Amino acid sequence: MTDIRSGRRAPVGARRRVSPEARRSGIGLAMALPPVVLLALFVGVPVVLAIGFSLGHTGGLNSTIASIGLNTREATSWWGTAQAYVDVFTDPRFTRDLGVTIGVTVVSTLIVLALALGIALNLRLRGGRLASVFAGLAVVPLFIPVVIASWAILTFYSGDGFVRTVFALVGLTGPTWGYTTVAVVIGSVWTSLPFATLMAISGVQSIPDAMIEAAKDAGASSFSIVTRILVPLSAIPLVIAATFTAIGVLGSFTVPYFTGPNAPSMLGVDISKYFQAFNHPQQAIVMAVVVFVLASGIAFFYVWANFRSAKKEGRV
Amino acid sequence: MTTPTKTDARSGLTVTALTKVLSNRTIVENFELDVAAGELVALLGPSGCGKTTTLRMMAGFLQPDTGSVSIGGIDVTDKGPDKRPSAMVFQNYALWPHLTVFKNVAFPLSIKRVPRAEITERVMAALETVNLAHHAHSRPAHISGGEQQRAALARAIVQRPDLLLLDEPLSNLDAKLRVKVREEIRDIQQRLGITTVMVTHDQDEAMAISDRVAVMNAGRIEQVSTPTELYANPRTLFVASFIGSMNVLPAPTLFESASLSHVPNAAPDAAADTSSSGTSTDDPPAEAWAVRPEDVLFEPGSGARRAGATPVEVRRVLPHGHFSELVLNAGGAEVRSVAGGVPPAVGDHGTVTLNNVRHYVDGVLVDGRARTARVLAGVKA
Numbered sequence: 045m046t047d048i049r050s051g052r053r054a055p056v057g058a059r060r061r062v063s064p065e066a067r068r069s070g071i072g073l074a075m076a077l078p079p080v081v082l083l084a085l086f087v088g089v090p091v092v093l094a095i096g097f098s099l100g101h102t103g104g105l106n107s108t109i110a111s112i113g114l115n116t117r118e119a120t121s122w123w124g125t126a127q128a129y130v131d132v133f134t135d136p137r138f139t140r141d142l143g144v145t146i147g148v149t150v151v152s153t154l155i156v157l158a159l160a161l162g163i164a165l166n167l168r169l170r171g172g173r174l175a176s177v178f179a180g181l182a183v184v185p186l187f188i189p190v191v192i193a194s195w196a197i198l199t200f201y202s203g204d205g206f207v208r209t210v211f212a213l214v215g216l217t218g219p220t221w222g223y224t225t226v227a228v229v230i231g232s233v234w235t236s237l238p239f240a241t242l243m244a245i246s247g248v249q250s251i252p253d254a255m256i257e258a259a260k261d262a263g264a265s266s267f268s269i270v271t272r273i274l275v276p277l278s279a280i281p282l283v284i285a286a287t288f289t290a291i292g293v294l295g296s297f298t299v300p301y302f303t304g305p306n307a308p309s310m311l312g313v314d315i316s317k318y319f320q321a322f323n324h325p326q327q328a329i330v331m332a333v334v335v336f337v338l339a340s341g342i343a344f345f346y347v348w349a350n351f352r353s354a355k356k357e358g359r360v
Numbered sequence: 361m362t363t364p365t366k367t368d369a370r371s372g373l374t375v376t377a378l379t380k381v382l383s384n385r386t387i388v389e390n391f392e393l394d395v396a397a398g399e400l401v402a403l404l405g406p407s408g409c410g411k412t413t414t415l416r417m418m419a420g421f422l423q424p425d426t427g428s429v430s431i432g433g434i435d436v437t438d439k440g441p442d443k444r445p446s447a448m449v450f451q452n453y454a455l456w457p458h459l460t461v462f463k464n465v466a467f468p469l470s471i472k473r474v475p476r477a478e479i480t481e482r483v484m485a486a487l488e489t490v491n492l493a494h495h496a497h498s499r500p501a502h503i504s505g506g507e508q509q510r511a512a513l514a515r516a517i518v519q520r521p522d523l524l525l526l527d528e529p530l531s532n533l534d535a536k537l538r539v540k541v542r543e544e545i546r547d548i549q550q551r552l553g554i555t556t557v558m559v560t561h562d563q564d565e566a567m568a569i570s571d572r573v574a575v576m577n578a579g580r581i582e583q584v585s586t587p588t589e590l591y592a593n594p595r596t597l598f599v600a601s602f603i604g605s606m607n608v609l610p611a612p613t614l615f616e617s618a619s620l621s622h623v624p625n626a627a628p629d630a631a632a633d634t635s636s637s638g639t640s641t642d643d644p645p646a647e648a649w650a651v652r653p654e655d656v657l658f659e660p661g662s663g664a665r666r667a668g669a670t671p672v673e674v675r676r677v678l679p680h681g682h683f684s685e686l687v688l689n690a691g692g693a694e695v696r697s698v699a700g701g702v703p704p705a706v707g708d709h710g711t712v713t714l715n716n717v718r719h720y721v722d723g724v725l726v727d728g729r730a731r732t733a734r735v736l737a738g739v740k741a
Contacts, residue, residue, distance in 0.1 A: 254454035255454050257421055257441070258454035258456075260421075261419060261421075261446075261447060262442075262447075263443075273456060276458045277458060357457050359501075
């Protein structure tokens, strides 16, 4: 108080002075901290523990699951053991299911991309009411829970389902797709289509009219405009749509669990079976690690494509 | 290297009775234009006058409701832009950002399946024509606005079009660059002899590089003339006020002293009627008189009054460098004049006489400078 009255600066205040930049970056760090800590604690630590467990580190926080699980392999060296991986990769069931998982992922992603791009291009180049209706309908699966959609797909294509009934009415034998890999692909396309369509539409719609008109003026046909201008210019949204669809399908459980066959099944279903029904948690985690590695590969492609495009257009 | 030249004597443009109505509004009405081979014609007008719509109908992006477009004597009205022998330079250049400058320019040729060696040769020739060969492998984002403009021009001329269409080609450049690039465009256009139509709202641009200027207003052509003729003999009041600076007066009162010099001391009280001088010409007045500022001759000093001169007071002086614009008050009426050398000061008195007064009835010129005095005498009578 005496300091204020005397007009002199308080020595304590002088020592506490912080530059505005430092204060701002401090506030920014504090705001970013909660989610980072949350991720590290509840995702990072379990991931590290799980990978350790898959390598045979059964002590510490892994001791409970190690004591419950069957066929648990113990570490034989400082880094662990690859025996659980050998178990999984020498099991013909796993390699077959890995192939099916990759196959379903690739086919579903291609179909989703083709449909989403078709809807977006139709809206951009032709427009009109019908194109808008298609674009609107493509988003509908977003509002229908996957469980319900899976059941609907199953009954629609099952032996006594709608498709075969209609075929039978005209004296034909329709396909039975319920509990087949085809139904899994159909279900995966259904669940992935809305996001991919929204991305494709936003990508294609953001291309200025003049770019399309310049191509038309240069004599390009609609096909050339699509393949040489529209698709390359909306590459990034399409890559986002493709990677998100692929990662989603790769790790899907509900759709293959409900609509797919018992064998071959996708890895999401296998992980669940190994973990619960067979009580082989270590092998289940090995499969999860494999799925994680595949997803990382897709994510790397996403980052690489983004970087390449940014470099081309002079953004980096 | 061969230069991308093509000078076909027949490759002119003929547009007849073009009309376009969009959402119940007539955008272009009965548009007629003949462009000779190798000529550069500018479509000049305020925004919303229909000039870009007209250009888009010439390019084939819009179908006219009536009328026809012929390029090189061949009717192309029903053909799309990909089937017309025309090439367009877009306002924002519309270069494709994922392709290099070379590939942008090569695109029209690769679409037409021109052999690879010929593509390389023609693209490099076009890039050299616009002085951009050193940037062939840059991407559009890495070159400046002026260079992007030239790349867009190269993409158009590489096609060896019969008709080159430029849509506000300079509007995205800064003032200094605009003057430089417009001269380059004119130079290239003349060297290649390409028939060219350019849309612009900038009269300086239109006057500086065009062979002829078509002034458009509300979807119609007001006048098509050479730049000099357009300035000297504006046929409508709109053209008179749109091209250059013009004093538009609703009554002949200020001129009486100039033209009817035989009437001494022309009614000074009537001067107050001209207070609304220089009003907008959106809705042309039934009668108007127009005179260029350089035809308003200002004489400083209120001493010995010249015959027919009107006394004025200097209200404002706007320096333009080598000359100054004067805003003068003549008994309530405001007229603009110009002064070279040392301009008078605000508040100075002087006299003005008017030359080359034009008389417009319902916005149309009824009398040029030659017969001004007689018409005014008639009006007075």
